[in-house]
Every structure is written in C-alpha cells, then in structure tokens.
Amino acid sequence: MDKTYGEGETAVNALKDVSFSVNKGEFLLVVGSSGSGKSTLLNMIGLLDRPTNGRIFIDGVDTMTLDDNEVSAFRNSKLGFVFQSANLIPDLTVLENVMLPRQIQRTDESATTDSLKLLRGVGLEKQAHKRANRISGGQAQRAAIARGLVNKPTIVLADEPTGNLDSITAETIVQLMKSMAKKLGQTFIVVTHEREQFGDVDRIITIKDGRAFEGEEAPSKIEVTV
C-alpha cells in the first residue's frame, strides 16, 4: 500500500509500496528512524486512517470496503490500541477504562470479571477502583495494555508504548507485553525507537523512507523501482 499526505508540491509520500503479512500470534516489532513512516503504517493497520492506494486485510476482511460505522465496530472488536501516552479517560476509574471497549460493544456480563482478570494480569488489581488520573505513568500504561486486550482483538497495535516511560518502567512494560502475548497467543505489532528494550522478538520490520524491509537493517542502498 501507499500513503501520501497532502497534494501537489507539499505532498509527502509517507509510505511507498509497503506490503507484508503478519501471522497469528506473532510479536512484530516495527523499527526505523524518526519520520520514516512507522506511525503512519500503524495508523493504516489500525484503520485510523486510510491508505492512498492498496488494501489491508484483517481476519480475511478487506477493510477498505467498510464504511465509517463498520470501521468503528471493526476497530472495537478486532483491534486493540496502546498509545505512547496511556490516554486513559481521567474521570473514570482504572477498571472503567479497561472495560470501556466492552461497553462500547454493548455485549456485557463478563466485562467486569474479564477486566479484573486482565488488571490482575498486569499487576493493577489494587488500583482497579482508583481514578485514572491518580496513578503513575507506568501503571497507566499497564492499564492501557489491559484495555487493549480486553476485547480479545486480532491484533494489538502499540505505537512507542514505552516512549514516555523511564528505562526501568519501560523494561517492565516490555516484559508485560511479551508475556501477555505468549500467554494469550496474542498478535502484537509494536513500533519502537528502542530496539534493545525488546530483546528477542518473533520478527522485525524496518521502515526507511516509507519503505518496509524484513529484518533489523534496511539495505544501505535502496533500489528505486517506478
């Protein structure tokens, strides 16, 4: 797929001819220098934005054919998000934040027990009933991960989930994501600047100037095909 921001003189080709597939249960790391197009790629996969050209299939569904409401429903049920900042709703409790994707879906009942189970999984059972603006950044990010997982999504997308955290906290968050991924067989696509924090992962994709390459290094010379 391609993504071009803007038109004419000021147009930016943020993604050029990117094509890859992700296997179920894979922990995929997306790396690349600043401005290379990592967030753009994640936004496309997350259906937060549409590619200029190309298609994205998730669970066999051609997401380009979905209308606005269907995209919302699809995001809700098939995608989990973890942002650079936790982005919890400050006036809700931690638990309510985690349950939010469930409540939007309106298929309730087990929402509370599932959410509490996940909060226990991320080590926040004691904070469940605190308001979201009363916990630390690291705790908020754990809650955000729980929120990303609560709907048992096909893919969890995380854009620099440790970007706002100190290195020690970041370490625990990375471990948490990796262990949750393993425990739940959950597919993760994680964008990061800090390759080292993640240690061993299933697969790495490097973005350079809007192009995607398998592996840790992009070839030093890029062949341009028109």
Added chain:
Amino acid sequence: MLTNKRGSLIGAVLAVSIGILVIHVNFVIFQGLYDAIIRDMSDYRFGDVYVIDEEDFIEKSDLALVNWFERIPYVEAAAPRLSSSASINATKYGQKTEEFQIPVVGVDPFRDTRVSTIHETIYDGQYVFSRNSLVVGSTVAQDLGGVEVGDSLKLKIVDRWGQDQLKRFIVTGITNTPGGQGLDTSVIIHIDTLRDMLDRKGDTGSLLVKLNDPTKAVEVKNFFLASFPNDDFKAETIDESAEDALRGFRSGIAMINMIGYFGMMSSAFAIVTILMMLVTSKTREIGVMRAIGAKRKDILIIFLLQGVIIGAIGAGVGTALGLSYTIYAKETKMQWEGSLALEVSYQWQKTVQTALMAFALAIVASIYPSYRATKLQPIEAMRTV
C-alpha cells in the same frame, strides 16, 4: 463520561436557570403590576361589572336595579354611584384658599362599602356617613394646602339648569390609595346630597356590581343586557373597562417578555460556547473513544445527553428559583415605596411552558457542539496534547 467537567456544566446550568429566573421575575413584576392595577380599578372604581346609561344618566330606580342584581347568585352586591364636578375652596385658619375644579363622586355609603374597598383606604377619619360629610382624596387635600379631618369645605356645583349650587361640608376622612388607582384626586360625598345639588332626584350615574365569582362577569353582564333590552344600558366587565386604559401597559408587558426570551437566547449561546469549550478540552478523549471503537453516533449521543442534562437541571433549578421568587413576592405582597402591592398569581401553564422551552433550547444549543465532536478524526484528536 467524557464530559465530567463539573465547573463548565455548572456554568451552563446556571445560564439556563438565570434565563428562566429572569422570565419569572419579569412576569411577577409586570404581570403583577398589571393585575394590581386591574384589581384596584375593580375595587375602587368599576366593580366586576360596570353599568352605565349609554346616553346620559340611569333613570331607573337604583334600588330596583340593585335588588335585581342581588338576586343573581353570582352577585355579591351592587351599588350606585353618581359623578359630577365641583369647584372647591377650603377655609383654613380663616383664610380662603385657591379655587379648584375637581371630580365629585356620590356614593351610597351603606351599599358602597359592600362593592368597593375604597372605604378601607381612608387613612384618617372615616368614610362618608352623613349628608354633609366629605371624604377628600389625598392629592386634593394636599393641593388645598393640607386639609385635615374636621375642616370645613364649600363645594360649588352647577346643577342641571345651569345654576350654581353651594354647600358646606365637613371633612370626615381622607382617602389615599397606594398606586393612585383610587379616588385620590376626587372628593366623595353622599349620593343623595349630590342628587339634590344637581336636582337629579333618583338619577344614577353608574352601577358597580361585585361578584362572588369574578369569572362569571361576562355571563352576568350578558344576562343583564338581555333582561333590559329596551333601556339604553351599557355594561362592561372589568377586563373590558381595563382594556383601553391598559392597552399601552400591555404592549409594554409584551416587550418585557420579549426581552426575557432574548435573555433565554443568550443562555443558549452560553451553552453553545461552554459545550464547544468542553468538546475542545475533551478532544483527546474523544479521539481515544473513537480509536477504541466508539461510533460517531456514540459521541453525538454523549454530548447531546449533556445538553439534556444541562437543560433538565437548568429548567428544574430555574423553575424552582422562579417559583421561590413568585411565592416570596406573593407572600410579602411585594411593593415599592408606597406604590401599589403586586397582584401575584401562579401561572402554571406559563411556568411549564417556560421550563419546557428552556429545556428544548438547551438541547438545540448542544446540537452543534455535539456535531463538531463527531467530526473529530481519531488520529488528529490524539495528536493534540
């Protein structure tokens, strides 16, 4: 959940409440003033139904007419009055004061106290009780240089033949009405004395009819007119009597009401502004909600609900405040600096209408901000920190 900004919501609720309160206060004051004037016109000068002869004087026996009216169950009492004008001058400390032309009202003291409360407005002395007693309006008393009870006054009246008739009276009382709807600028004497002076024995100028159920005024009036088809009677209810006198006042009220409604409109603008601020300050949360799957419709509902809440609480609080003010005004018989006491009434229909209008307006005012909230793109929204 997105919208838990108490401060701004309180502001919006306050805007609605104040809008409603202003309408209530306007209504209490101006409708109260209007009704007070009508009340006083009825109490002092017109009764509930006012009967005159179309041409001239009522020649039928006043006693017969009074009896006729008082047989109707709705009628409390009826009383005749006769009006004329007189020249007056007081003698005070042996000195004659200037001559005035003033209205004279002749009353039948016994009957008049049953249809009118003018006798209750005598603040010094008492009402007309004998053929030569005179009640002076406070304004007249002042103009004459401070007439007091016990003073003697000479009235000069031109009779039906054009002859001057002079008679000396003793001031027995001074009448003063707050708001001046009474007979402050007239003098009151016994109707028979006035008849004698005018040489109009048995003639009556007007008949005041007081009802025990004022809502039956039209019925009584029509029944009367139908019963005396061959006399040139003219009868009008107090509303009709007030109609001409208060037409200007009424359009004034309409204007004040308009101002109240404009006030309400500005409350609506306040809501729009406050909700726009709310949407702006919640941009990031809206983005998150959209990212985790909230549809445009969900966002719309959240913010519209905010309008509903603002409208409901605002309408409730505003109506409560407005009614409190109304009750206060009614219980304390609110008046200013000796002017007439407001005639406050509860207008439930208008109260409900105002509350519903404010409620609807709050919802309408929340439509645009809500719509704007739905137009936020999740990535754009989350980019703003």
